[in-house]
Amino acid sequence: MRAPTASLEPLRERPFRLLFFGRGLSAVGDAIVPVAVTFAVLRHGNATDLGIVLGAQWGARVLFLVAGGVWADRLPRQLVMMAADVLRAVVQAVIALAFFTGSVQVWQLAVASALFGFASAFFNPASTGLVPSIVSAKKLQEANALLGLMRGLTEVAGPTVSGLIVATLGFGPVFAIDSASFIASFACLAAMRLPRDLQRQEGRSVIGDALEGFRLVLERRWMVAGLCADVVSNLALAALFVLGPVVAKQHFNGARDWGFVLTGGAVGGLIGSAIALRYKPQRPLFVGYALGITFALQLLGLVPPLPLPALIFGNGIVFAAIVILNTYWTTMEQQHVPPEALSRVDSLSWVASLVVFPVGLVVVGPIAAVIGVRSTLVLASGLAALAVVIALSVRDVRELRRIELPQTDELLLTAPEP
Known part of the structure; x- marks a missing residue:
């Protein structure tokens, strides 16, 4: 310890x-x-x-x-x-x-x-x-x-x-x-007083740099699998934010109780950060994506809804798991992506999530109007479970290891080849 x-x-x-x-x-x-x-x-x-x-x-x-x-x-x-x-x-x-x-x-x-x-x-x-x-x-x-x-x-x-x-x-x-x-x-x-080292590569366009970043993502199977899983998971997350308040209105005290559920998630995020601060597994993404099953269970907990304290507690666990995964993912990016390309690779990884989530927010309501709130939540739970399967079915996700270095190593990390 x-x-x-x-x-x-x-x-x-x-x-x-x-x-x-x-x-x-x-x-x-x-x-x-x-x-x-x-x-x-x-x-x-x-x-x-x-x-x-x-x-x-x-x-x-x-x-x-x-x-x-x-x-x-x-x-x-x-x-x-x-x-x-x-x-x-x-x-x-x-x-x-x-x-x-x-x-x-x-x-x-x-x-x-x-x-x-x-x-x-x-x-x-x-x-x-x-x-x-x-x-x-x-x-x-x-x-x-x-x-x-x-x-x-x-x-x-x-x-x-x-x-x-x-x-x-x-x-x-x-x-x-x-x-x-x-x-x-x-x-x-x-x-900060850092060295101002211009990183520009002469002769390459902005589009060329972006394509180079995309190539670096495709070369890393763990990134491709993880981003595919994140796209699916974020569609399910949209269902939580759209239909969760509907369930709270139908079965609890509406906005007040949904606020309690969201507060539980915020507190869970804090706990997740505290856990990530101390717990350093050898295979971070395996642990992070395995925790994603808690999200599928939380969505099922709305069908029909569990007691309010259970939903608050469950939301805390879900957002703790999200923060832990995000911390592990960012660390693996910083360790396994060349430093000179890290920012564009990180931006590409965020684009997928930022694009699909608002799409999910738009389509969840109409889907629920056709098949019902409960069926939509069950479907979303299935998507959350599918995201876990997508990630953990890829060996590179399961076996990607953190790079352990002696305390005396230099600040800058040279990323290994994919």
């Missing part, structure tokens, strides 16, 4: 410590914005407007994610992240000012959401690619788990804090806080 302080070892390395606190501060701002955006749009518009505003951010992120990954591999990732922070800070400051002056309009919120999604499409792949260069290779999983733990903490408290701020001070302060959080993140990144 490792000493408890071993899990916090990445924080002893100054560059990662700065990244951790910078991302933590920006996560605080991000966690309070969704509630404010939702109710601000509904105050100044309607449900259709809300869909447009939320879709603008989602669509911009999906549209530019691959480009973000390519440029994060070409340019110093630290600078890409700083540029994204500047854009997001300015956008949120402008929206805050619009609220303070009483001049906000729905179209402004939609444009701001699109710009926010655009910036995130560059920041997130750059961040994934930056971590292996600022953390000792032996501490990668702990570093990823710590970032997830910080994000989970803000997601648990964020909606409640946002509601209190909106109720007492209005919408403007929420966006002002978010803007300030990105300025803090920028300052932390600027303080």
